Amino acid sequence: MSQNKPSATLLVSCPDNKGLVAAIANFLMTYNANIMHADQHQDESENLFLMRIQWELEGFTLPMESFEAAFAPIATLHNMKWHTSLSTQKPKMAIFVSKYEHCLVDLLHRWRIGELGCDIPLVISNHEDCRRIVEFNGIPFHVVPVTKENKAEAEAEQWRLLQEAGTDFIVLARYMQVLSEKFVERYPDRVINIHHSFLPAFDGAKPYHRAFARGVKLIGATSHYVTQELDEGPIIEQEVTRISHRDNVEDLVQKGRDLEKVVLSRAVRWHIDNRVLSYSNKTVVFD
Known part of the structure; x- marks a missing residue:
């Protein structure tokens, strides 16, 4: 059928x-x-x-x-x-990104070839770095600088842009800022993050460096819904790859980038297809 x-x-x-x-x-x-x-x-x-x-x-x-x-x-x-x-109503997906572009580029490619059944009305960043690739795809690119001093004002401007665009959900494509509780509350189970670790191991900052220091034999990536607790939201998808003592931190980062792209795109596609139900801080992902 x-x-x-x-x-x-x-x-x-x-x-x-x-x-x-x-x-x-x-x-x-x-x-x-x-x-x-x-x-x-x-x-x-x-x-x-x-x-x-x-x-x-x-x-x-x-x-x-x-x-x-x-x-x-x-x-x-x-x-x-x-x-x-x-199926006839495509959800509107906003992308947040900082400087790392690999997840952003992958999402844009999958969207352009029709793999992701959504519209992308805007991309928001706290840096200029990704403007060229976003505007090449015909998508408005907005820079909203974020500092400790202006975080509330920055989020208010982000919220204005999202509302103006009629955004249904948000994808954090390696957006290197922590969203406030107030911001997350506005989008329950509608903010998808990619974390460069196999959660709950190595949550927070610099997980590849910590994995290298620990001498692990597997590294992973995790896509999850964002909640008020950092890196504690319901997990949608995970993947791992094997590493060895011959790999340095740069090798881990390179291998991790491939995982991050695949894991995030799966989670986004399943969310768009309405295959994910969240409960008790975990999810069911239907076939």
Whole structure:
């Protein structure tokens, strides 16, 4: 079945109970839904049911603008948290970057060839370094310098730019500034970061240097949602590569760059495709 057909996706989390799959499927079938994909997970320790279900819009007799009112009785009965998305509506992704450009360039390339089904209305940086590559791709580039003294004013300007652009979510592509709690609260589970370590190992600054000093045999990269606690948010994706005693710090950095690009792009793509549900500071990533 073609994944290019216009479709809707429903993400659900609620207390686990019998009959949940049937309740959701029967509701959709009432309106002639052709289900393209369905996946579910039960977390026994949390007594939690999580589900992703996707169906074709062609032939679906319930207008999506009426979906919320029609689905509300089932959602209320089962105490569901839920939201829908449409494949025809591309989310708007803002990118934050500092000086390192490898993750930015990779995201821009994947976006340009259609691998990431989103729009990029702007890129925000605290340095000028990446302006040329961003504007080459026809995307507005905004520099907002950040210091200890002007952090509140800088974030206010960033917030203004994001609001003006109608941003749905933010990707920190090696943005080397810590966002304030107030800023993060405005985008719950909508700020995706790449950390150059296999968290929870070597969180914070200079993880490659600390990994080298520790003599580890594996290094990694972690993409996670940003929360108020630095590098403690729900993990979306991770990857590792093997190193040896022959590798110096520069070798670790070079190998790590490849990991960072792949891990971040996967996390972003899964977020765009509405495959990620976050709960209890962890995630389910549906197939």
